[in-house]
Amino acid sequence: MMIRDAGHKCPVDNEILLENQLFPDNFAKREILSLTVRCPNKGCRLKMELRHIEEHQLQCNFSCVECPQCLGFFQKNQMKEHMTQECPRRQVCCPNCATSMAYEDKEHHEQHCPLANVFCEYCNTMLIRQQMPNHYDNDCPTAPVPCTYSAFGCPEKMQRNELARHMQEFTQVHMRMMAQTLRSISMTATVPVSFSNGPSFEPALFSHPSSSPYECNPEVENFKETIQQLEGRLVRQDHQIRELIAKMETQSINMVELKRTIRNLEGKIAEMEAQQCNGIYIWKIENFSSLLKAQEEERPVVTHSPGFYTGKPGYKLCLRLHIQLPNAQRCANFISLFVHTMQGEYDSYLPWPFQGTIRLSILDQSEGPERLNHEEVMEAKPELLAFQRPTIHRNPKGFGYVTFMHLQALKQRTFVKDDTLLVRCEVVTRLDFNSLRREGFQPRSTDGVV
Secondary structure, X not given: OHHHHHOOEOOOOOOEOOHHHOOOOXXXXXXXXXXXXXXXXXXXXXXXXXXXXXXXXXXXXXXXXXXXOOXXXXXXXXXXXXXXXXXXXXXXXXXXXXXXXXHHHHXXXXXXXXXXXXXOOOOOOEEEHHHHHHHHHHHOOXXXXXXXXXXXXXOOEEEXXXXXXXXXXXXHHHHHHHHHHHHHHHHHOOOOXXXXXXXXXXXXXXXXXXXXXXXXXXXXXXXXXXXXXXXXXXXXXXXXXXXXXXXXXXXXXXXXXXXXXXXXXXXXXXXXXXXXXXXXXXXXXXXXXHHHHHHHOOOOEEEEOOOEEOOOOOOXXXXXEEEOOOOOOOOOOEEEEEXXXXXXXXXXXXXOOOOEEEEEEEOOOOOOOOOOOEXXXXXXXXXXXXXXXOXXXXXXXXXXXXXXXXXXXXXXXXXXXXXXXXXXXXXXXXXXXXXXXXXXXXXXXXXXXX
């Protein structure tokens, strides 16, 4: 710098300098490189000679590096936490359909996931989203539906479970609407209409001749008499239908009561059987080939086991098996296995959240003694929603393995026998005294030795 300012002259004696007379000052370089400096990265407090700063920058945990997922810059010592917990582009799996996606897309996916649990807006029944259109169109008892005779002019709309009553109460009104519609057709139609098992109907016969409006055609009289007879038969049949409907409603009420009683008894029997498990439950999935066929056809395969208890008293749990589709990212053709908490008989007596060890197994059904089950062991994580006390019949959040077992592994041993897959779940609960204290239980010291 001083040479440039001096204009190729020595700044000391003003003598002109030639390029071959210039040489690097290694002494000054060594002096500069030996200066002690601090690492320029924010948060790093290390000091070192200037000569080592470049090498340190490559290894410094406080240096900024680019996130390969969101392309943002973060300190190296924060990158692992960022990529697993904070990065908006980190990969997460949907707990319902096990689809892999970026975290920032999770909310949008949950609003459209075909296997997510949703409630019917009319009857509050919980179903998976892909079943909801069929539920609205065919099953929902409180969904609004038009009258069956809306094509004939009936403007009424009502809940599906009130349609039968409306049809009964307004039978004559509907018959009149049909008659008016037929009359209007007869006045406008010019082509004879043939009725099944009856004479042809020619609309022109109902029009009066222009020369004599008061003359009545004999065929028109015959049709009028026929219509009157038909109306009389409709009235009689209407009374008979009302009587039959009243009897049928009484029988239907009795049938509903019987079915309700049977369902209650079946539910009590199933609950009693579930309480005998004592934490060891074997789930028999029969007709397993049909599930594999549905998976090959790229139809979603999700099935839940009946509920079972970890003891008496104990927590009520169930299993969910999901066969991943061939085009699923990172988990294609895998069997996913999850555990769900359920509302049980003893929930109010138990400490929450659930804590314990869960062993999941797909059983080898070979005949010989050398059986090799496919199993995984997991510890409950109390901070997850999956282990909190359920507020509905079955906790929608499950916990388990998206890639529990590949379908190809089923062929390596006799995991499927007689078209049946056996899944075993063993649960060992762990009592949390802190949870008991939160719920108001405080241990009392003993009075002494007796």
